[in-house]
Amino acid sequence: MKKTYYTIVYIVLSLTALVMASGAPVAFGGSGTGG
Amino acid sequence: MILLVAVIFSIAIALIRGGSFNNLGQVKFRYGWLAILAFALQAVIIWAPLESGNGLTHPRTLLLLGSYGILVAVVLLNRKLAGIIIIGLGLLLNLTVMVANDGFMPVDSSVLRTAGLEELALSDETGSRLTSTKDILLPREQTNLWVLSDIFVIPANWPLSTIFSIGDVFLAIGVFVFLQRYLSKSPAMQNSEQTSPVDPDFEE
Numbered sequence: 283m284k285k286t287y288y289t290i291v292y293i294v295l296s297l298t299a300l301v302m303a304s305g306a307p308v309a310f311g312g313s314g315t316g317g
Numbered sequence: 318m319i320l321l322v323a324v325i326f327s328i329a330i331a332l333i334r335g336g337s338f339n340n341l342g343q344v345k346f347r348y349g350w351l352a353i354l355a356f357a358l359q360a361v362i363i364w365a366p367l368e369s370g371n372g373l374t375h376p377r378t379l380l381l382l383g384s385y386g387i388l389v390a391v392v393l394l395n396r397k398l399a400g401i402i403i404i405g406l407g408l409l410l411n412l413t414v415m416v417a418n419d420g421f422m423p424v425d426s427s428v429l430r431t432a433g434l435e436e437l438a439l440s441d442e443t444g445s446r447l448t449s450t451k452d453i454l455l456p457r458e459q460t461n462l463w464v465l466s467d468i469f470v471i472p473a474n475w476p477l478s479t480i481f482s483i484g485d486v487f488l489a490i491g492v493f494v495f496l497q498r499y500l501s502k503s504p505a506m507q508n509s510e511q512t513s514p515v516d517p518d519f520e521e
Binding site: 298 | 328479
């Protein structure tokens with residue numbers, strides 16, 4: 283159960299990092315990383 | 318940040334459709350830590366301000382493009398997963414226009430004004446960096462592969478006003494496809510309904 287929880291967090295973080303690092307939108311509200 | 322909104326929106330839609338995070342735990346996502354590393358590398362590069370793009374051979378530009386190389390590797394290692402090829406296409410479209418314009422994403426000042434984000438530009442000069450972004454200020458007539466640059470605008474008087482590229486649209490579609498596929502019913506449930514072989518994307 284604990285392993286599954288970490289796997290889910292790992293996949294969500296990896297996917298979010300992949301998409302945000304691949305993108306290049308200008309941040310809204312004058313803040314953020316531009317991802 | 319608009320892409321983070323796309324991720325959250327995709328998760329919400331999948332959960333409303335009856336999906337569960339438990340199904341995601343069975344997906345074989347390889348070398349995801351490399352994507353996290355690339356993101357961290359970009360955060361350092363982006364938050365360290367520069368007056369201009371400084372050209373393709375500048376160490377910071379090379380590091381930014383190198384982080385995209387890492388991301389290409391992650392896409393190739395996970396290419397069989399649903400939506401990853403679409404994400405890879407978006408990545409390549411953004412990378413192509415950045416390489417064609419000295420390593421940063423070009424944006425025209427008029428587009429920036431429409432989104433109400435002109436205060437992000439460090440100066441009005443051509444090639445000026447935009448604070449905390451991968452963008453540089455470049456007039457449309459001086460932009461190579463203009464159609465792939467940040468040309469789409471959510472206007473200033475709308476929520477989440479921003480500027481984004483066609484590559485970003487592919488990224489949003491890709492993450493939506495991925496999350497709808499892998500947050501939805503588990504392979505066991507799908508097999509009981511369809512009596513099809515076990516999905517190779519999932520761990521048994």
